[in-house]
Amino acid sequence: MSVALVWFRRDLRLQDNPALQAALAAGHDPVPVYVHAPAEEETWAPGAASDAWLHRSLAALDADLRARGSHLVIRRGPSAGALQQLIAETGAQAVYWNRKYEPVTQPRDAAIKRDLRQQGLQVESHNGYLLFEPWELTTQQGGPYKVFTPFWRNALSRWRLAELCAAPDMLAAHGIDGLPLEALGLSPRLAWDAGFWERWQPGEAGAQQTLEVFTDGALNGYCEQRDLPDRVGTSLISPHLHFGEIAPWRIAHVLQGIRSAGRNADIDGYLRQLGWREFSWHLLHHFPQTSDANLNPRFDGFAWAPPQQALLEAWRQGRTGIPIIDAGMRELWATGYMHNRVRMLVGSFLCKHLRIHWLQGARWFWDTLVDADLANNSMGWQWIAGTGADAAPYFRVFNPVTQAQKFDPQARYITRWVPELAKLPVKARFAPWLSPGLLAEMAPSYPAQPLVDLAEGREAALAAYHLCR
Template sequence: MPLALVWFRQDLRLDDNPALHEALEQGYAPVPVYVHAPEEESGWAPGGASRAWLHRSLQALDADLRARGSRLLLRNGPTGPALSALLRETGADAIFWNRKYEPATQPRDAALKREWREQGLVAESFNGALLFEPWELATQQGGPYKVFTPFWRNALGRLRVPAPQAVPATLPSVAETFASEDLDALGLAARPAWDSGFWDKWHAGEAGAHEALEVFLDGALHGYRSDRDRPDRVGTSLLSPHLHFGEIAPWRVVGALEQVRTAANAADVDAYLRELGWREFAYHLLHHFPATTTANLNPRFEHFEWAPGDDRQLQAWRHGLTGVPIVDAGMRELWATGYMHNRVRMIVGSWLTKHMRQHWLHGARWFWDTLVDADLANNTLGWQWVAGTGADASPYFRVFNPVTQAQKFDPAATYISRWVPELQALPVAARFAPWLHAELARRLAPSYPRAPMVDLAQGRDAALAAYKRSAPAESR
């Protein structure tokens, strides 16, 4: 049987894997390979939390392959030379992979495909990550979308869910003569193990992804439309890191949702599908506007007066010491679990870019390093959205009040109490804004900051004044 390399990247699963499925369909014996080349990510090499997850996900993938008689080969980059060398070593006639969409990887992959085809090899790539690839949807004028609602309306009208593709119970063996790096040698695992608290919450790998989907369908899906904004409840799917690493296909998630759809839960199903739509929109934007990973999409902000970088304030924000309980709770949850509830992401992002008036890249870089679901498309969209600088963004002049946000979405201060335990002795009403209960806070929460690092009213006023000054002269 002829051999074909199956090049794994952010598609770390066996079911619903188009590249693996096609290799088998064409009669090849797959040789699974992963190439570690973070230096090729053009300034966005995976952060610490992503590397920790990747270590476990690769471990799980190799175990799944071995259970079927195969195994995963690990190689260090650069990618092109590593794969070309393996093609020669194995004598493989073909190479199959699923596409990535980041600005640094698309041109590299296209060049490799041309090179291998010129050598007479079969080289084919597939969509293994998205419901719609970024170039498949366009406005009526033929251009890219910048507003989500018409994008998603178009997508829903064309959405078709493919049938699941299960991997065979057995796979051809991979010869022991084909060398592989040791997983530990890739240096992915955290040293020291600062991520130890992550794994009480997460189960990396394909089995963990399917388990998370089942738990969601049985639980948080019911009431998702309202509870998804409540950090004090288990109201979300927790599928984002599994989707990012490709441990489950998005169309498998859609298919499962449609199977359980009823008249009673239809609004919740539609609300979750809409969140998957935002993921698709993020990839659409990244493909068409690749510079937005570091540059504002909205040119108005090219001359916006961001505050000078303040290391002391940024460190306080990163480590949950701002003096604003809901902000501090979110940042501590992030550090402890590699995750932050989406509503809280918006609150801490607004605090950073509005009250602190720090450039959104400070937040994007920190999230990139600390989130297990750090994804270049979604991270870019999220930060440009909350900062008001991107597509279909929340306007900059919409400044979240973190106190009222906490009172609305964490009404019993349950989330705050969990992550800011020094406030637990205070009455619930005082936990949202302890500086308004100064004497009580001094006695019952002496270790917590006496006041926010930025006065809420003054920070809001300064942000709005800076925004007004940034308006084009003809609109003033």
């Protein structure tokens, strides 16, 4: 029987995998391949948290393949050279993969496809990552969207989910050797990620379990609870989606299958969040510069504050003196994740109260989030900063104290991640500098004052905004 390489990338699963399905449907024996080539991602090579997750996800994929008689072949890049070598070793007649959509990987993949086809190989790429590919939805004028609501309205009008496909029961064995996973050096030398794995189980089985837990639990009341960081009110499925351990259309199928009068609003609310993920890739495809530059050029002349490393380090370490901000940054370091509402707050504080460029925040999130995704990360930070598509107006400056009082009213989230404040009365945990005597007595290790006076920081941000209008 003929052999085909199946090149795994951001699709680390066996069910609902269009590239694998196509290879099997064409009658090929698939040789599963992963090529490690982070340098080809250029300035946005995966960060440390992503690497730590990837190590475990690849191990899970290899275990799933071995349970079916095959195994994952791991090689180092460059990608084109590694694939050519494997074609020579296996005599492969075809190569299949699922598409990636980053600005630097699309032309690379197009060149590889062209060169292999010129050699006479069958080469196919598929959509294994999105509900709609970035070029599928256009405005009535044929251009890209910059506002989410009409984008999502169009998406819903064209709602056609891909069919579900079970993982194959068995796969043909092959004798191709690869590198041991450990040779990639993905796991950190110092186990700073140890706390991650108390929360997460990378791999396809972990993704499926996370979806089941969500549909049985947090989905009920999702619209009301998704903004409350003191509880599990969200799906926690974003890292599994990022690594392709579950297909977005499987999530949508499952949710559609459990619709009821009492659940419709929550299901639609969650599907809308999947829609934001689609919108972010739509934006990055059409505006590829936005991973590094403002989408709205009006902000190119914005008066960002001069770089102050001490302020940036205090923000990164959760030592700003503002409890909800510090709680979010400490959750991020401990778990590789941060609640979405809190992401908006820490981002607003960095970009507006401190006036530190949004790219500094984007880079830190990129290195520390297990769900670090170039499109979502770029869109999220530009939304927070007011420089992107459908963005929060720059003059909308979140007050972290009132936001904490609204969304963490018992300060449970704050207390969990900033435990030195636990002895303070609940009301004092939101702005402890307003109770200096209590703070000095009960939490002397916590900053006595925030990095910036919130009112002064807001006024400085608004003044800078008006100068670049």
